[in-house]
Amino acid sequence: MTGLVARTGLSVRLIRTGIEVSVLATGWVLGGSIGIGTVVYALGIGPLIQLFIPVVSRYLPGFEPTPANCRADFVQVS
Numbered sequence: 001m002t003g004l005v006a007r008t009g010l011s012v013r014l015i016r017t018g019i020e021v022s023v024l025a026t027g028w029v030l031g032g033s034i035g036i037g038t039v040v041y042a043l044g045i046g047p048l049i050q051l052f053i054p055v056v057s058r059y060l061p062g063f064e065p066t067p068a069n070c071r072a073d074f075v076q077v078s
Helices: 002-008 012-029 036-057
Strands: none
Touching: 002 012, 012 036
């Protein structure tokens, strides 16, 4: 996820949601069942991760805020 964000410049929510939806579709094509909880998770985890990355990033060892890792489309927490 983070590699695709860095390489494409797209938002975390878009990349993560794309990953989850593609996994969901692959599971369905292979014969798996899809419930409402699975769909809610697939569509909700991307925005939640984007929301909480700035909140928890200050606790990561070695994290130094720079313009590259504090993009404008992240929700900034003061």
